[in-house]
Amino acid sequence: MYRKLLKRLNANQVRQTKEFKIERSKDLKTMIQTINNIVGESDDVVQRDFKIGRHTEASLFFVDGLAFDSSIEDRIIKPLIYFAENNIEFTQNQLVDYLLQEVVTYIEVTEKETIDEAILSLMSGETLLVIDGIDKLIVFDTRQFQQRGIEEPQSEVIVRGPRDGFNEVLHTNVMLIRRRLRDPNLTVQFGQLGRRSKADFAIVYIKGITDEDLVEEVRYRLSCLDMDIIMETGVIEQYIEDNVLSPFPQVLRTERPDKTIGALSLGKVIVVLDGSPFVLMTPITFSDLMKSTEDNYDRWQISSFIRLLRYFAAFMAVFLPGLYIAMVSYHQGMIPTIFALSIAGTREGVPFPAFIEAFLMELTFELLREAGIRLPRAVGQTIGIVGGLVIGDAAVRAGIVSPVMVIVVAITAIASFSIPAYNVSITFRLLRFLVMISAAFLGLFGIVISYILINIHLVSLRSFGSYYTSPFAPYKVKEWLDLMIRAPLVLLKDRPAEPKVMDKKKKEM
Amino acid sequence: MLNKDNYQIPPVEMAVTVVSMLLAIGILTLPRTLADTLETGDGWLSVLLSGATVMGIVFLIVRLQKFFPGQSLLQFIGESGVGKWIAKILALLFFLYFIILLAFEARVLTIIVRMYLLDRTPPEITLGIILLTSAYAVSKGVQGIVHLNIMFAPFIIIVYFTLIVFNVGNMDVTELLPVLPLGIMPVLASVPETIHSYLGIELLFFWLAYMKATDLKVLPLNIGIMFVTLVYFLILIVTYSVLSVDGVKSIVFPVVGLAKEVEIVEGLIERFEPLMIVIWIIAIFTTMAIVHLLAVQTIKKEFVKKKGIIIPATITLIAYYIAFAPNSIEEVYMLGGYVSNAGLTVICLSLLVGYLSVWLKKKKQSSPQQSKGLAK
Numbered sequence: 001m002y003r004k005l006l007k008r009l010n011a012n013q014v015r016q017t018k019e020f021k022i023e024r025s026k027d028l029k030t031m032i033q034t035i036n037n038i039v040g041e042s043d044d045v046v047q048r049d050f051k052i053g054r055h056t057e058a059s060l061f062f063v064d065g066l067a068f069d070s071s072i073e074d075r076i077i078k079p080l081i082y083f084a085e086n087n088i089e090f091t092q093n094q095l096v097d098y099l100l101q102e103v104v105t106y107i108e109v110t111e112k113e114t115i116d117e118a119i120l121s122l123m124s125g126e127t128l129l130v131i132d133g134i135d136k137l138i139v140f141d142t143r144q145f146q147q148r149g150i151e152e153p154q155s156e157v158i159v160r161g162p163r164d165g166f167n168e169v170l171h172t173n174v175m176l177i178r179r180r181l182r183d184p185n186l187t188v189q190f191g192q193l194g195r196r197s198k199a200d201f202a203i204v205y206i207k208g209i210t211d212e213d214l215v216e217e218v219r220y221r222l223s224c225l226d227m228d229i230i231m232e233t234g235v236i237e238q239y240i241e242d243n244v245l246s247p248f249p250q251v252l253r254t255e256r257p258d259k260t261i262g263a264l265s266l267g268k269v270i271v272v273l274d275g276s277p278f279v280l281m282t283p284i285t286f287s288d289l290m291k292s293t294e295d296n297y298d299r300w301q302i303s304s305f306i307r308l309l310r311y312f313a314a315f316m317a318v319f320l321p322g323l324y325i326a327m328v329s330y331h332q333g334m335i336p337t338i339f340a341l342s343i344a345g346t347r348e349g350v351p352f353p354a355f356i357e358a359f360l361m362e363l364t365f366e367l368l369r370e371a372g373i374r375l376p377r378a379v380g381q382t383i384g385i386v387g388g389l390v391i392g393d394a395a396v397r398a399g400i401v402s403p404v405m406v407i408v409v410a411i412t413a414i415a416s417f418s419i420p421a422y423n424v425s426i427t428f429r430l431l432r433f434l435v436m437i438s439a440a441f442l443g444l445f446g447i448v449i450s451y452i453l454i455n456i457h458l459v460s461l462r463s464f465g466s467y468y469t470s471p472f473a474p475y476k477v478k479e480w481l482d483l484m485i486r487a488p489l490v491l492l493k494d495r496p497a498e499p500k501v502m503d504k505k506k507k508e509m
Numbered sequence: 510m511l512n513k514d515n516y517q518i519p520p521v522e523m524a525v526t527v528v529s530m531l532l533a534i535g536i537l538t539l540p541r542t543l544a545d546t547l548e549t550g551d552g553w554l555s556v557l558l559s560g561a562t563v564m565g566i567v568f569l570i571v572r573l574q575k576f577f578p579g580q581s582l583l584q585f586i587g588e589s590g591v592g593k594w595i596a597k598i599l600a601l602l603f604f605l606y607f608i609i610l611l612a613f614e615a616r617v618l619t620i621i622v623r624m625y626l627l628d629r630t631p632p633e634i635t636l637g638i639i640l641l642t643s644a645y646a647v648s649k650g651v652q653g654i655v656h657l658n659i660m661f662a663p664f665i666i667i668v669y670f671t672l673i674v675f676n677v678g679n680m681d682v683t684e685l686l687p688v689l690p691l692g693i694m695p696v697l698a699s700v701p702e703t704i705h706s707y708l709g710i711e712l713l714f715f716w717l718a719y720m721k722a723t724d725l726k727v728l729p730l731n732i733g734i735m736f737v738t739l740v741y742f743l744i745l746i747v748t749y750s751v752l753s754v755d756g757v758k759s760i761v762f763p764v765v766g767l768a769k770e771v772e773i774v775e776g777l778i779e780r781f782e783p784l785m786i787v788i789w790i791i792a793i794f795t796t797m798a799i800v801h802l803l804a805v806q807t808i809k810k811e812f813v814k815k816k817g818i819i820i821p822a823t824i825t826l827i828a829y830y831i832a833f834a835p836n837s838i839e840e841v842y843m844l845g846g847y848v849s850n851a852g853l854t855v856i857c858l859s860l861l862v863g864y865l866s867v868w869l870k871k872k873k874q875s876s877p878q879q880s881k882g883l884a885k
Binding site: 447453 | 626642656
């Protein structure tokens with residue numbers, strides 16, 4: 001798949017553009033003409049004509065709203081207009097140097113080689129200056145725009161731990177990472193994605209820990225990504241993952257800076273995209289799906305208990321309805337006699353077989369969940385009450401479902417919500433339907449087969465080349481200290497085997 | 510960086526693979542077959558003896574492998590002119606053995622599923638599903654199957670040990686006494702029969718090639734064998750002392766009978782037996798997947814060098830037909846007996862041929878013109 005993408009990418013580079021001539025020119029009028037040809041139809045592109053030192057004509061272009069108006073006025077236009085040439089004779093190149101070095105007080109100034117580059121900067125909020133008689137494109141970084149404050153992440157709520165989360169601005173996000181990790185080896189590399197959107201993204205990793213090949217692989221896959229617009233990191237995720245058909249995520253996303261630097265220190269690569277509060281972490285293993293940063297903040301007994309609970313919850317979320325179906329319809333003998341009798345008692349009068357019953361309830365639950373998300377938050381509560389209390393109770397009273405079934409569905413629902421990553425809990429919920437179907441047809445045997453199938457799939461899965469099931473398989477016994485339990489931090493000295501790292505030791509003592 | 514090619518099996522993983530290869534059908538019936546042949550509770554002695562014998566065989570295999578690390582036995586034999594044909598014949602024997610073993614295991618699995626889990630589902634469907642599942646596992650290659658074994662091994666081991674531990678209370682050791690009432694000879698005579706439960710080590714002829722030369726050590730593998738011996742030994746002792754030797758004879762699958770006796774925490778798990786069956790399905794599945802892959806590999810490496818789905822699909826289909834050749838449980842077990850004997854023969858034969866060709870090559874090498882060296 002990637003090879004195909006690369007081929008297409010290469011083909012594009014060969015293709016010629018058949019638009020009008022885009023070339024730099026010494027003549028200001030031609031230059032303005034060219035720029036206006038490209039962006040002139042947009043009303044939010046502002047053109048400001050003025051004279052440098054009262055005789056050299058010049059024009060300034062910027063996008064209204066993206067660029068910082070008052071600083072352009074104070075620090076670029078004002079000095080240029082009031083600048084007196086003092087009878088010094090300049091060649092044209094000297095003039096530019098003189099202006100930039102001694103007149104304009106702006107910090108970030110660059111000269112662009114081509115009009116394409118200059119326009120791209122212009123569209124991202126920088127200010128473009130063209131001067132009559134000089135074929136140079138001078139760009140000031142005047143980007144400043146509205147952004148959401150740094151708030152608590154909505155999708156990953158924790159009790160203990162920092163409250164700040166990423167927002168939609170790339171530089172703010174990188175700042176949040178950098179502020180927590182002052183290591184000079186923390187490497188941030190910017191790039192742009194999307195043929196039209198040209199969204200900025202950053203690859204972040206720690207030099208000396210992260211495997212260079214891994215960084216190269218991430219860069220390669222990102223460069224193969226050829227789309228006109230990139231809306232969110234979720235889109236990138238689907239393009240760069242190893243196995244498109246797998247229900248399991250092979251790239252993890254987070255809104256939390258502390259989780260991000262945790263991942264960085266384990267040798268993972270982070271991808272930050274401008275316009276999304278979710279950053280991507282890769283490679284990951286199955287065990288990462290079950291970990292929360294909070295595990296490290298609590299005492300080890302608590303964290304270990306909670307982690308075990310999570311694995312149990314994951315098991316329940318996938319297998320409980322299937323087990324119920326299998327036991328009620330095939331293996332009544334497995335249930336203790338008294339309990340079996342009471343289940344049979346409650347199922348009396350229920351018109352459907354267990355499978356249909358379970359399917360109906362599970363679907364209803366998924367519906368409620370979806371409705372609860374889509375509704376405005378104030379009304380969302382109602383759904384819970386209507387769905388849970390009214391429908392559940394009424395369904396039981398009407399004899400459509402048995403009370404035990406309602407309990408099973410409720411436990412499954414709660415279990416599936418206790419998985420730290422939201423997208424993973426959806427994976428588990430999908431797998432649950434697979435298990436339910438196989439349980440309906442083949443009972444316990446069907447459940448075993450579906451368990452085996454899931455395992456076969458998992459052992460063959462890779463996330464950027466890392467074994468997905470590590471450290472279960474391949475065995476890394478040492479890492480089991482931080483797997484289903486979390487041993488005291490004193491004992492956790494090494495980084496995990498996947499992803500491969502250049503520096504194995506987390507600490508010496 | 511991408512863990513895709515050049516997967517090399519570390520020693521621990523190889524040992525676990527061997528354990529899950531061995532722990533399959535044998536364990537369910539071993540107590541009964543031993544009770545039938547010996548008429549006494551001395552089966553545990555026979556198990557210990559055959560365990561030691563098998564460890565010897567493993568030692569021989571690993572020693573042989575050290576002459577050609579990175580190559581399978583058949584590849585090694587096939588290098589020289591005449592060896593090519595011998596390798597082909599051996600490969601054919603191995604293939605026939607593997608495919609019949611695969612069919613046999615699948616059939617026994619079907620019988621168990623029908624007996625304990627699904628009494629109304631047609632066996633044709635169950636068998637088809639099992640074979641298709643193992644064919645899916647085969648598509649993941651050596652790395653996939655080794656890792657699959659590793660994923661399942663803890664469950665299998667935990668269930669067997671639960672079975673043993675929770676039966677300790679029901680044990681009556683006097684069933685095992687007196688030791689050796691009929692002398693040592695019958696025990697010795699039963700050793701070949703017991704070795705059948707250890708079949709599966711032929712896997713080493715093929716998969717040691719995936720190990721690094723420095724990793725070729727006997728110890729981890731033999732610890733695996735020792736572990737299997739321990740499980741057999743404990744199961745035998747527990748079965749005989751709980752169900753009595755005469756009682757064992759009358760049960761088709763004594764170990765499942767043993768599971769019936771277990772009661773954990775007063776009825777919380779009243780019937781341990783379905784859980785046991787479930788785990789046992791997984792255990793036998795791992796063996797089947799390995800055998801299935803071995804069959805596919807033998808064909809692909811020695812006969813038809815073709816990629817794609819055709820060869821695995823054909824093999825699965827053939828196994829499906831063979832599995833329904835026997836008509837009753839007795840016939841299935843007769844087939845099992847033949848397969849085991851065939852397996853033993855093939856193992857001995859390949860050991861013999863292997864050492865012979867190593868000897869011949871060395872002899873050739875000692876003459877100075879032939880300097881085409883061995884790896885070690």
